[in-house]
Amino acid sequence: MVASKRRPRRPSSLFAVLAASSALGVALAHARPAPHPGLHPAPRTARNPAPLPAVRNVELTLNIAPARVSLRPGDTCNVLAFNGQVPGPTLEFREGDHVVVHVHNHLAEPTTIHWHGLHIPASADGSPLSPIPAGGSYDYAFTILPGSAGTYWYHPHPHHRTGYQIAKGLYGAIVIRAADDPLAGIPEQVLVLSDNRFTPAGEVDFPPPDSPQGRLDEENGREGPVLLVNGRVMPTIPIRSGEVQRWRIINASAARIYRLALTGHEFLYVGSDGGLFERPVPVSEMVLATGERVELLVRGSGAPGSRAVLQTLAYDRYDPHTRPADWNAPRDLLTLQYSDSAAVAPPVLPSRLRVVPALDTSRAAVRRYIVFSQGLINGKTMDMNRVDERGRLGATEIWQVENVVGMDHPFHLHGFQFQILERNGVPEPFRAWKDMVDVRKHESVRFIVRFDDYPGKWMYHCHILDHEDHGMMGILEVTPTRR
Numbered sequence: 001m002v003a004s005k006r007r008p009r010r011p012s013s014l015f016a017v018l019a020a021s022s023a024l025g026v027a028l029a030h031a032r033p034a035p036h037p038g039l040h041p042a043p044r045t046a047r048n049p050a051p052l053p054a055v056r057n058v059e060l061t062l063n064i065a066p067a068r069v070s071l072r073p074g075d076t077c078n079v080l081a082f083n084g085q086v087p088g089p090t091l092e093f094r095e096g097d098h099v100v101v102h103v104h105n106h107l108a109e110p111t112t113i114h115w116h117g118l119h120i121p122a123s124a125d126g127s128p129l130s131p132i133p134a135g136g137s138y139d140y141a142f143t144i145l146p147g148s149a150g151t152y153w154y155h156p157h158p159h160h161r162t163g164y165q166i167a168k169g170l171y172g173a174i175v176i177r178a179a180d181d182p183l184a185g186i187p188e189q190v191l192v193l194s195d196n197r198f199t200p201a202g203e204v205d206f207p208p209p210d211s212p213q214g215r216l217d218e219e220n221g222r223e224g225p226v227l228l229v230n231g232r233v234m235p236t237i238p239i240r241s242g243e244v245q246r247w248r249i250i251n252a253s254a255a256r257i258y259r260l261a262l263t264g265h266e267f268l269y270v271g272s273d274g275g276l277f278e279r280p281v282p283v284s285e286m287v288l289a290t291g292e293r294v295e296l297l298v299r300g301s302g303a304p305g306s307r308a309v310l311q312t313l314a315y316d317r318y319d320p321h322t323r324p325a326d327w328n329a330p331r332d333l334l335t336l337q338y339s340d341s342a343a344v345a346p347p348v349l350p351s352r353l354r355v356v357p358a359l360d361t362s363r364a365a366v367r368r369y370i371v372f373s374q375g376l377i378n379g380k381t382m383d384m385n386r387v388d389e390r391g392r393l394g395a396t397e398i399w400q401v402e403n404v405v406g407m408d409h410p411f412h413l414h415g416f417q418f419q420i421l422e423r424n425g426v427p428e429p430f431r432a433w434k435d436m437v438d439v440r441k442h443e444s445v446r447f448i449v450r451f452d453d454y455p456g457k458w459m460y461h462c463h464i465l466d467h468e469d470h471g472m473m474g475i476l477e478v479t480p481t482r483r
């Protein structure tokens, strides 16, 4: 048996700088005051209160610039990168951290960084309303609130150019840790999934919007035949028989929806966009839409020396007119390679993870109705100067998002985590904090959300990047008083 000696390239961790008291002035000069933690939608249980996190001031720098990296074996290509890496460095924060990220835009066009899923001030959201001009800089300042431990990601969000900049390599993982993580100590893998298409010359293929392929991408969402995990083709993850690993998986693809399965293994589904569930849920496969994240526990039930393959199986998100011919072919993503060492005793896993308190539907005074049709939201395309929905700070609302066409449109709301109530009238089986929901063909999804802490203008949009860039986006303005 030939075991691969290649170890997976995990996104390198950009370790937080813990500012000593003498350096506090630098970090605090940019930090916003911490909002009232009691207002946060994910409070801790009284039974198991969180230890008060030590307040850290975390300061780091991201340079956005062209680079040349290898995305395919034996080939290099021109990319856009955070600190020279694709994906960008994995950012690790702790609940309670005051974070300042100094961003320098060395591109020839505007960009932003959107901290996808984080509940932070609108001034730090990196929406299309706040571009960093070519050659410019911006300091993103925010506090990681208690209750927000989970897996997030960061990527540009400039008007009309999000798909291009992410396709060229600008995306990275964020891991937020809680002091009382019930799964602490379990070995982790951060797996950032993406796909890409290359020209015959080996460069990232992003055709002009008015070309035939560009028009097809606009409709179907740009997919590529090369599947990447952490910017690599088919990496190998080592595991020991009996070991349990916690996989944090991020779908950074523009349009591809993954249906993940690991040959011979089941998963324990323990968390999604906004962190852990109340209890683990055994699943044999996992559908992951664009922008979504999942946390899965992988139990090393294989024999020493054996291997398994993580695949993405057929998932029909497509309109039949633009569905690729090979849409239903299973595709390999990575190899799980068991060491030859004897099995270890599996760890005892907790049956309860945390309390996810339900948002109170009886307090929802406002109902909104959002209709997704092809390229349009409520019949309109994005207008940067228009406010589409107006909400009140602190209000609880129920949104119904209805997809009236025959292809999936993954919905994303900025700034606030929500709880799905039902899909096509079927109650959601368990509570979870979400910022994404794939609204499937002709499906209607209802969710509940509370606009805590942060007023401002917030985007909601389809997370097929081609749809978003072509205007499938709206603006919610949350104000302290009712207008």
Ligand SMILES: [Cu+2]
Residues within 6 Å of the ligand: 375, 408, 409, 410, 462, 463, 464, 467, 468, 472
């Ligand atoms: Cu869409």
